[in-house]
Amino acid sequence: MSARIRLAQPADAAAIAHVHVETWRAAYAGVVPDSYLVRMSEQGQALTWRKLLARRSKDERTVVAEVAKGEGDLQTLVGFGSYGRQRGTELGYRGEIFTLYVLPHLQGQGIGQQLMHAIFRRLWEAGTADCLIWVLAENPARFFYEHMGGQRVAERIESFAGEHLTQIAYGWPDLEAWLQQTGG
Structure with a gap:
């Protein structure tokens, strides 16, 4: 399926929040505490995303994926990803993908x-x-990152919502080579 990818705008906050909540509930059921997933709200996430997108930081950007909704030029937002400078430098990578979510269906x-x-x-x-x-070890999406050429480079334990969760880092040491290999 072909999607139009563009930089996110503050007006996209509600649609991003919808994708965020739906994806978390599908991917993390049984992984993170159910109480956390139940408390997640599109309204709360929209507020967070609206603030983040209004900042327009050079250190963190967000792109959205839109697909045609029926006939005509109407587009609907179905996925997003945020990225920027790596948070922390212990692994030696300069860039980091912070989020990458596509509606489950x-x-x-x-x-x-x-x-x-x-x-x-x-x-x-x-x-x-x-x-x-970084991806939760129990998230099936980790196989997507392996399929995309990510190399497992680290593991850590993070406290989240009262639980200790294992995260795995996948790295791409040469983005130029990856882009060339994938037709970029």
Whole structure:
């Protein structure tokens, strides 16, 4: 499925929040405490995203994926990803994908790949040669990152909502080579 990828705007906050909440509830059921997932709200997430997008920080950007909704030019937001400078430098990567989510019923149709490609292209064009992403070890999406050429580079335990969760870092040490290999 072909998606239009563009930079997110503050007006996208509600649609991003919808994707965020739906994806978390589908991916993390049984992984993070149910009480946390139940308390998640689109209103709360929209407020957070609106503030984040209004900042327009050079250190953190967000792109959205839109697909045609029926006939005509109407587009609907179905995925998003945020990225920027790596938070922390212990692994030596300069770029980091902070979030990458696609509505559950549209996963496996190439939208996540298009988002990753756009993020890697933007990072590389900004002078960032490498990138990583942290993912919960129990999240099936980790296989997507392996399929996309990510190399497992680290593991850590994080406290989240009263639980200790294992995270895995996948890294791409050469974004230029990755872009060339994937037709970028």
